[in-house]
Amino acid sequence: xxxxxxxxxxxxxxxxxxxxxxxxxxxxxxxxxxxxxxxxxxxxxxxxxxxxxxxxxxxxxxxxxxxxxxxxxxxxxxxxxxxxxxxxxxxxxxxxxxxxxxxxxxxxxxxxxxxxxxxxxxxxxxxxxxxxxxxxxxxxxx
Amino acid sequence: xxxxxxxxxxxxxxxxxxxxxxxxxxxxxxxxxxxxxxxxxxxxxxxxxxxxxxxxxxxxxxxxxxxxxxxxxxxxxxxxxxxxxxxxxxxxxxxxxxxxxxxxxxxxxxxxxxxxxxxxxxxxxxxxxxxxxxxxxxxxxxxxxxxxxxxxxxxxxxxxxxxxxxxxxxxxxxxxxxxxxxxxxxxxxxxxxxxxxxxxxxxxxxxxxxxxxxxxxxxxxxxxxxxxxxxxxxxxxxxxxxxxxxxxxxxxxxxxxxxxxxxxxxxxxxxxxxxxxxxxxxxxxxxxxxxxxxxxxxxxxxxxxxxxxxxxxxxxxxxxxxxxxxxxxxxxxxxxxxxxxxxxxxxxxxxxxxxxxxxxxxxxxxxxxxxxxxxxxxxxxxxxxxxxxxxxxxxxxxxxxxxxxxxxxxxxxxxxxxxxxxxxxxxxxxxxxxxxxxxxxxxxxxxxxxxxxxxxxxxxxxxxxxxxxxxxxxxxxxxxxxxxxxxxxxxxxxxxxxxxxxxxxxxxxxxxxxxxxxxxxxxxxxxxxxxxxx
Numbered sequence: 001x002x003x004x005x006x007x008x009x010x011x012x013x014x015x016x017x018x019x020x021x022x023x024x025x026x027x028x029x030x031x032x033x034x035x036x037x038x039x040x041x042x043x044x045x046x047x048x049x050x051x052x053x054x055x056x057x058x059x060x061x062x063x064x065x066x067x068x069x070x071x072x073x074x075x076x077x078x079x080x081x082x083x084x085x086x087x088x089x090x091x092x093x094x095x096x097x098x099x100x101x102x103x104x105x106x107x108x109x110x111x112x113x114x115x116x117x118x119x120x121x122x123x124x125x126x127x128x129x130x131x132x133x134x135x136x137x138x139x140x141x142x
Numbered sequence: 143x144x145x146x147x148x149x150x151x152x153x154x155x156x157x158x159x160x161x162x163x164x165x166x167x168x169x170x171x172x173x174x175x176x177x178x179x180x181x182x183x184x185x186x187x188x189x190x191x192x193x194x195x196x197x198x199x200x201x202x203x204x205x206x207x208x209x210x211x212x213x214x215x216x217x218x219x220x221x222x223x224x225x226x227x228x229x230x231x232x233x234x235x236x237x238x239x240x241x242x243x244x245x246x247x248x249x250x251x252x253x254x255x256x257x258x259x260x261x262x263x264x265x266x267x268x269x270x271x272x273x274x275x276x277x278x279x280x281x282x283x284x285x286x287x288x289x290x291x292x293x294x295x296x297x298x299x300x301x302x303x304x305x306x307x308x309x310x311x312x313x314x315x316x317x318x319x320x321x322x323x324x325x326x327x328x329x330x331x332x333x334x335x336x337x338x339x340x341x342x343x344x345x346x347x348x349x350x351x352x353x354x355x356x357x358x359x360x361x362x363x364x365x366x367x368x369x370x371x372x373x374x375x376x377x378x379x380x381x382x383x384x385x386x387x388x389x390x391x392x393x394x395x396x397x398x399x400x401x402x403x404x405x406x407x408x409x410x411x412x413x414x415x416x417x418x419x420x421x422x423x424x425x426x427x428x429x430x431x432x433x434x435x436x437x438x439x440x441x442x443x444x445x446x447x448x449x450x451x452x453x454x455x456x457x458x459x460x461x462x463x464x465x466x467x468x469x470x471x472x473x474x475x476x477x478x479x480x481x482x483x484x485x486x487x488x489x490x491x492x493x494x495x496x497x498x499x500x501x502x503x504x505x506x507x508x509x510x511x512x513x514x515x516x517x518x519x520x521x522x523x524x525x526x527x528x529x530x531x532x533x534x535x536x537x538x539x540x541x542x543x544x545x546x547x548x549x550x551x552x553x554x555x556x557x558x559x560x561x562x563x564x565x566x567x568x569x570x571x572x573x574x575x576x577x578x579x580x581x582x583x584x585x586x587x588x589x590x591x592x593x594x595x596x597x598x599x600x601x602x603x604x605x606x607x608x609x610x611x612x613x614x615x616x617x618x619x620x621x622x623x624x625x626x627x628x629x630x631x632x633x634x635x636x637x638x639x640x641x642x643x644x645x646x647x648x649x650x651x652x653x654x655x656x657x658x659x660x661x662x663x664x665x666x667x668x669x670x671x672x673x674x675x676x
Contacts, residue, residue: 022524034201038209070522077520083214085523089513090212094201099194102512102527104534109472112532123525130522 006052010059011036017062018088021069023101031091038087043080050138051080057137064130068137070123071130144170144393144427145675147412149400149442151175152255153657154433154644154664156382157289159392161668167675168391170425171383174251174417175396176233180207181226187372190365190509191478203369204511213514224368224510227259233417237399238441239564241557245458245571246608249437253396254379256435256611257657262376262483263503264295264347265306265654266662270497274649275619276630279307285662285669287311293377293661294355297347301337305489305499306347306654313352315345316361320477321506321538322485324470328595340491341591346484346503349377349658356385365509367482376483398423402446403430403640410639429639429671433664436613436645437554441567443617443626443634443642444556453553454626456569457546457615457651460581462604464540464589465507466597471536482509484541490588498545500584501653502592505539538597542588543610543653544581549574554616571607612656617642618649632667643667 006014015035019027027035054072058065058081065085072081093102107115145167148159159169181203186193193200205211206225223230234249250256266286269279290309298315299308318326329336329343336343351359352375359375367376374381386392397417404411410430415422432439436456444450484503492498507515512530519526551572559565573581589599619628627635628647634640643664645656 022527038205038212041209042212042214066522066524069524073520073522077517078214082517082523086214086513086517087209087212089516089523089527090205090209090511091201093511093513094194094204096195096198096200102531103191103194104476104508104512105531106475106535107473107532112472115532116529119525119529120521123521126522126525 006039006055008036010056011039013059014055014084015088017058017065018085019092020062021065022085022089023092023098025098027092028097031095034091035088038091039084042087043083047080049142051076052142053140054079054081054134054137055084056142057140064133064137067126067130067133069130070126071134074127075131075134144168144425146170146429146431146671147172147410147425147427148431148433148643149173149412150255150432150434150438150644151253151379151383151394152250152433152435152644153257153260153379153661155255155431156379156386157292157661158431158433158641158643158664158668159386160292160382161288161665161672163386163389163392165672166391167672168393169386170393170395170427171386172398172400172412172414172425173253173394173396174233174237174399175253176229176251177253178226178229182370185226185366185370185372187362188364189478214517223259226369230254230256230259238438238567240437240567240569242569242571244607245456245569246606247437247569248608248611250435251399253383257379260349260378260657262349263487263655264290264297264349264658265487265501267652267654267659268305271652271654275647276621277619282662282666285665286658288665289658289661292356292382293349294351294358295347296350296352296361298345300344301333301342302344302347302487302489305342306487308347312347313355316348316350316352316481316483317363317479318345319480319485319506320474321468321471321535322504324468324474325504325538325592325595325597326486328470332594336591336594339591340493341488342490343486343488346487348483350481350483351375356381361481363479363481365480365482368509395425400434400442402442404446405638405640408638428675429641431641431643431667431671432634432646433643436616437567439642439644439646440554440616441556441565445565447626447636449626450556450558450565452626453555454617455548455615456552456554456571456613457548457648458571458608459546459610459612459651459653459655460544460573460577460607461610462542462581462585462602464542464585464602465600466538466540466592467533467600468536468538469596469598474535476506476535480506480508488588488591490584490591492584492587499653500588501543501655502588503541503543505541507534507537507539540588540592540597542585543655544584545651545653546614547650548615549577573607612645612651614645614648614651614656617646619647620649631670632663641667641671
């Protein structure tokens, strides 16, 4: 088994995929470098083949990230994929150009309830669809 | 000739040293003294929301150069120990190894000890809570007042006054944040019924300066209290240490690890090793005050007296977090100008519990960053982020503290290292079934009261035994003449001139937070020693 960090090219792809997924934009090179460094610092332990397969699948099929993240939140919340997306989230949150995407936002009570409900429904739907895809992804080549 | 050696620069050490130094006694304070030199200089003196949008270096202190600020897994002990605070725990686990399966141990070799990350709550004990130490509030009042003046305390004389007596030097409370303001307004409308049911709510007394005091403050409301001490308005023991170091009769010796002491011919000799070179040295004085933190002091006492395999009690307030949704904040804008520390304190008298109290503090959430909450939700991160951005202004986090008393399953002892390995502390901590049941029941009661104030609980997080970091009870003050206890003067029995001035001496801990009380007891020890040395 190899460590969860991955090679440089894969990490650059992951950084872009996770950034687009979380905040809808590509990260600047500086944040991609930081994501690489963070991976090399945090994911030093050998990881399960299925974890690597899941991350590799998303690298090849970026459209699947929302589904597989949602499914992992239920099936494997502390797995490699969740760790990597969280790491990119932390990096984006602590950069001035993306800070606003993470700072609290005020909303009218009715809007808030509606938005939270809608987001909850979307998250559950993604988790259901994602769990179907999850079985395929973890059996794919890493 | 040194009159007194104090070991440790935490809340106990500096407050024991202060009255001695003021009285002209020569004091040597020996300390390991780790400091954060890496992150503190990077943090700009700007409000949290402003620096988030402008500072390109923020990732260094928010996440850490080794990304140590990105936690995985469930909420653990010391969630508030951010990268600029991580030095507080550095080196301690290597210097004083501890074995425990069921107790999270956080020891400190930092300048200021665990007090360098203190959440600054000031909760003086009542007569009932001091009784087991053969002390009364009247005995302690001069020391509570002296410490309150030394550290600077801000608060209000409100419904908590009867349960938490204030000191004459108390400054006006810090400005309340929007979240707490709503909860407090609801409480005031229902006060009569809530008080009759045993629930009292008020502003948290904080060791913080709302006006300039001893060269510190006033508080600047930057919402950076978990990251930096820029205006020094929130008390840290280092501020008292800085004052002491200006006195000619005070010597500070850092980079030393104290290993043991020996009494010899009316003097106490302290054996220490240099932190960097490992060179052994010894220092001598008429009196020794141990204030190395409960576990650090246990290590020194066990080794000095050769007490291997001899269990003593260990205590730590059980603790739980309850994130709640404050419905009163729906549709309201949260003020940006705020302080990250506890806003409100509730004291709840438990029904049928013989006057047993439980304490809860209410915090708002923002400056510990959103990504740390994202991992707590079992949802896709993108949706979690969008939900949290909407809900964070309405989050009120309750921190619930319970009392802790000695029990057969809670013990600490020193095991001799084998094959050239270092000695190891061994801690066992198991609550009785009755204690576990009582804490769960008490949490439900507290949550019920907050529900009446519009705070809907989302989940209860129990970070595990040891999480509150309020370690105590190893060498308790008691009237019983037993080995490994202290007399009412805080002198360690079996010694002539070794005093203990940290959490070790408290025979049980009320649900209130110990730090202010151990500082007052340390001040009492220092004051008693001024008399003794006269």
